[in-house]
Amino acid sequence: MSLKDFEEEDDSLYEHHQIIADPNQTLIRIDKFLMDRLPNTTRTKIQSGIKDGFVQVNDKEVKPNYKVHPGDRIIIALPEPPRDTEVVPENIPLNIVFEDEHLLVVNKEAGMVVHPAYQNWTGTLVNALTYHFQNLPEMEGNDGRPGLVHRIDKDTSGLLVIAKSELAMTGLAKQFFDHSIERTYYALVWGIPEPEKGTITINLGRSPKDRRVTMAFEDDSIGRHAITHYETIQDLRYVALVKCNLETGRTHQIRAHMKYLGHPLFNDATYGGDRILKGTQFSKFKSFVDNCFRIIPRQALHAKSLGFIHPVTKKRMQFSSELPEDMREVLEKWENYVQYT
Structure with missing residues (x-):
């Protein structure tokens, strides 16, 4: 379970990396190729980015099993510019429906973005969560989104479950993965x-x-x-x-x-x-x-x-x-x- 299906509010893609394959480059899957060149990035996240069209080779989208060739021009573009993943806590009221030591359920108002992203770095549900709760867990590959195991769109209202402990995050993520929620x-x-x-x-x-x-x-x-x-x-x-x-x-x-x-x-x-x-x-x-x-x-x-x-x-x-x-x-x-x- 990952949160790669996040909300985009951008008007264009932002180039983060451009890599030119070496003239002597041996044929290798692009996901493995990028693993060696993008620090602190998991292979799952790279594969998801390729599938979602955020990686282009010679100005064309490719599949994760594409073999990199000598001289290939690889661009990694994401729907938001590079930014520190630190979340600024903000004293924003939360409509909490249920809470115990492991999780909480909130009723989100329409108009509130769930997590910080391009053009919405503040005023989000996550900014509020980090103010009201300490040491919320984060899923691997989702830095800057503590507590989240799913999300709803900015202008959609309604219920979200938030993990307060690692145990809850793992258990809830498994249920989302199994489609049992x-x-x-x-x-x-x-x-x-x-x-x-x-x-x-x-x-x-x-x-x-x-x-x-x-x-x-x-x-x-x-x-x-x-x-x-x-x-x-x-x-x-x-x-x-x-x-x-x-x-x-x-x-x-x-x-x-x-x-x-x-x-x-x-x-x-x-x-x-x-x-x-x-x-x-x-x-x-x-x-x-x-x-x-x-x-x-x-x-x-x-x-x-x-x-x-x-x-x-x-x-x-x-x-x-x-x-x-x-x-x-x-x-x-x-x-x-x-x-x-």
């Missing part, structure tokens, strides 16, 4: 999914045109395996409230999968949900939708429930949270609209 999200989407209940099993990967965007790929050799189970729980004629259960946890998984299904999340600008996709073109309807967009100026997505086995006590833990005010208000407006029009 229950994660339920509520999403407001455009249109009514058909069928109303199903499973989306489509690979996801970064868009070659914009690496901040996750794309669905029907070719199994591209991207990473991703599974989302969904169920429509409220039909509002033009939009629907959908429950989504994650079996895997890819970057923007629900947002990308629902777009692939033809039902982008309401007001999700990245995936085309910030315009009218269902309904009439009458000015009254447009004004209504614009008003809803102002109420929830983000993708309408909330991490509603979280279930797992406590890594120390072995007891089943289950947590649920209320929908945030902006989602509740927009849902109420849609309910009234379809009832009276």
Whole structure:
């Protein structure tokens, strides 16, 4: 389990390293080649970076088994500039749902970035965690992200579990790796999914045109395996409230999968949900939708429930949270609209 599926807020990639292979270079896998030249970097992290397109050879993306040739020009670019991994503690209030000596569950507000990254070095959940808790553990290869075993997007609200001990981190990471943690999200989407209940099993990967965007790929050799189970729980004629259960946890998984299904999340600008996709073109309807967009100026997505086995006590833990005010208000407006029009 790693946190390489982190949130990107950048406009471009930043060149960190450029290596020119020696004229006498013997043929060797690129991941092994880079292991010898990038200090304090694990092979797993290098392989993940190659798969995610952060390594180019002669201006082209390659696979981890690519053999380096004499004279190859290798560029390692990451979605953030080099920076010290030290996290500045900040006295930011936390909405703690549960806490014991090994872990805590927090309810994150929309708009809060989970961990420091480019353009968001302060004000994050991790900055708050390091202020309120001492000596939080870190997973290998995820320096600067103490306590984190998973994350949710900046503008997604809801529940996160945080590890306070090494034992908890190891146990929780194993459950994420085994896909045994229950994660339920509520999403407001455009249109009514058909069928109303199903499973989306489509690979996801970064868009070659914009690496901040996750794309669905029907070719199994591209991207990473991703599974989302969904169920429509409220039909509002033009939009629907959908429950989504994650079996895997890819970057923007629900947002990308629902777009692939033809039902982008309401007001999700990245995936085309910030315009009218269902309904009439009458000015009254447009004004209504614009008003809803102002109420929830983000993708309408909330991490509603979280279930797992406590890594120390072995007891089943289950947590649920209320929908945030902006989602509740927009849902109420849609309910009234379809009832009276």
